[in-house]
Amino acid sequence: MKKITIIGGGIAGLTAAYYLNKKIKEEGLDYHLQLVEAGNRLGGKIETERRDGFTIERGPDSFLIRKQSAERLAQDVGIGGKLVKNGTGKSYILVGDELHSMPQGSFMGIPTQVKPFLNSSLFSFTGKLRAGMDFVKPKGEPAEDQSLGKFFRRRLGDEVVENLIEPLLSGIYAGDMDDLSLMATFPNFYQLEQKYGSLIKGLQKTMPAPPKTSAKKRSMFYSINGGLQTLVDALEDALGDVVSKQTEVKEISKKEDGYQLTMQNGKELQSDAVLIATPYPVMKQMLTSYDFVSELVEMKATSVANVALAFDQSAIKEDIDGTGFVVSRNSNYRITACTWTHKKWPETAAPEGKALLRCYVGRPGDEDIVDLSDESLEELVLHDLNKIMKIDEKPLFTVVSRWKNAMPQYRIGHKQRVEQLESDLNDNLPGVFVAGSPYRGIGIPDCIDQGEAAVDKIMDFLAE
Numbered sequence: 476m477k478k479i480t481i482i483g484g485g486i487a488g489l490t491a492a493y494y495l496n497k498k499i500k501e502e503g504l505d506y507h508l509q510l511v512e513a514g515n516r517l518g519g520k521i522e523t524e525r526r527d528g529f530t531i532e533r534g535p536d537s538f539l540i541r542k543q544s545a546e547r548l549a550q551d552v553g554i555g556g557k558l559v560k561n562g563t564g565k566s567y568i569l570v571g572d573e574l575h576s577m578p579q580g581s582f583m584g585i586p587t588q589v590k591p592f593l594n595s596s597l598f599s600f601t602g603k604l605r606a607g608m609d610f611v612k613p614k615g616e617p618a619e620d621q622s623l624g625k626f627f628r629r630r631l632g633d634e635v636v637e638n639l640i641e642p643l644l645s646g647i648y649a650g651d652m653d654d655l656s657l658m659a660t661f662p663n664f665y666q667l668e669q670k671y672g673s674l675i676k677g678l679q680k681t682m683p684a685p686p687k688t689s690a691k692k693r694s695m696f697y698s699i700n701g702g703l704q705t706l707v708d709a710l711e712d713a714l715g716d717v718v719s720k721q722t723e724v725k726e727i728s729k730k731e732d733g734y735q736l737t738m739q740n741g742k743e744l745q746s747d748a749v750l751i752a753t754p755y756p757v758m759k760q761m762l763t764s765y766d767f768v769s770e771l772v773e774m775k776a777t778s779v780a781n782v783a784l785a786f787d788q789s790a791i792k793e794d795i796d797g798t799g800f801v802v803s804r805n806s807n808y809r810i811t812a813c814t815w816t817h818k819k820w821p822e823t824a825a826p827e828g829k830a831l832l833r834c835y836v837g838r839p840g841d842e843d844i845v846d847l848s849d850e851s852l853e854e855l856v857l858h859d860l861n862k863i864m865k866i867d868e869k870p871l872f873t874v875v876s877r878w879k880n881a882m883p884q885y886r887i888g889h890k891q892r893v894e895q896l897e898s899d900l901n902d903n904l905p906g907v908f909v910a911g912s913p914y915r916g917i918g919i920p921d922c923i924d925q926g927e928a929a930v931d932k933i934m935d936f937l938a939e
């Protein structure tokens with residue numbers, strides 16, 4: 476009997492385990508599958524707290540509808556009927572002390588419609604003129620990779636980057652745009668520049684036609700009734716005794732016949748194929764005795780925290796029509812974004828008559844904020860919120876979630892480094908694979924894609 480071990484019960488590891496288990500059962504394969512998870516719960520960064528009728532996401536709150544693997548997985552585990560689409564109110568950017576509406580038709584901050592962009596209060600006349608240079612500026616020289624921030628600055632100018640693109644992107648990567656890799660984050664923008672000579676023109680040519688002004692804005696995200704943990708729970712139910720929690724792997728060593736996994740408690744596990752779906756430093760640590768791994772460059776991961784505040788609706792004196800805002804870095808605020816969660820997820824986030832605000836903190840240069848006490852974080856967040864929206868009662872309760880070194884930073888050259896790692900693994904440790912947010916995309920659907928791809932790799936390897 477061949478043995479397969481998946482290390483890590485985040486969404487990447489769970490997906491791989493689910494589809495492998497299904498295949499083994501359906502095809503009656505003589506394989507033994509085990510998923511080992513260090514913690515006492517599954518889901519990794521996906522974690523929902525349900526309290527007094529509120530659904531509070533500690534980590535991710537949704538996934539992109541456009542990338543279809545997460546919806547498919549939800550359907551496959553039988554919870555497709557619980558998918559909910561986000562409410563589509565206005566969203567804002569806070570610049571200085573003022574909330575500006577997101578210009579209609581912008582995609583990741585890049586304008587695709589000229590008129591709303593020209594009418595936007597977000598940019599000065601000079602900033603708009605500079606962005607318009609995108610139409611005429613020659614395309615950059617073809618390059619293997621380049622800085623994400625510098626690419627956007629070159630095409631659209633500093634003002635559009637600082638007032639719109641950077642605040643939006645930092646919500647995803649919580650990193651310094653200038654250090655991030657274009658090809659590992661948004662390779663399609665590079666391709667648009669190369670093909671159309673202009674990002675704006677490229678998006679206009681390739682994006683679906685914008686809805687008529689009277690038509691309803693399209694939802695872009697799915698969540699799940701009961702929170703994203705519902706997906707994790709359904710996967711856990713489907714996997715049954717495939718899962719072993721509180722089982723931390725310390726070391727992986729190659730033996731004549733497969734691999735030996737040594738656990739924290741000293742126990743050993745033999746395996747023919749291994750999928751590592753843990754954070755990057757844990758992968759390095761488990762394989763530290765192999766030179767090609769110990770020589771790998773560090774991958775920085777930034778720290779963030781969020782504070783969810785539950786209120787009676789009446790506590791919010793100046794309600795704002797919309798689902799939330801992001802904060803430009805040159806504004807004098809420490810929160811980086813705030814989601815009016817009860818409006819973004821009107822069906823699921825908060826009971827009738829209640830409001831749930833979720834504020835984010837932590838950005839490059841302000842990561843220590845994550846270490847403040849719960850009380851200090853609550854105070855600081857309320858102080859910032861009160862500058863914009865007048866809340867004069869204490870929250871009913873708050874939930875603080877800290878994510879230390881949790882957001883992997885794909886720095887310039889990331890894709891090449893991942894390819895090199897996979898190729899070195901194949902040469903030196905055949906049958907050992909990696910998947911998850913440190914490698915080929917940090918979004919939930921990206922991690923699911925990687926889990927699915929790992930299933931094929933493991934099956935091919937064991938069939939050899």
Ligand code: FAD
Nearest residue numbers: 483485486487513519520534535536724911912917918919
């Ligand atoms: P993880 O979730 O990190 O799972 C790794 C698992 O490995 C953990 O369970 C860990 O306990 C386990 N492990 C570690 N060491 C060992 C060991 N030695 N032995 C065994 N097990 C071990 N994405 C979106 O698509 N939408 C969002 O809205 C969104 N928001 C986010 C908000 C926050 C605050 C954060 C932190 C992330 C967000 N993301 C979002 C990104 C997304 O949630 C993650 O990239 C994704 O969930 C990571 O999944 P993973 O399986 O790669 O890793």
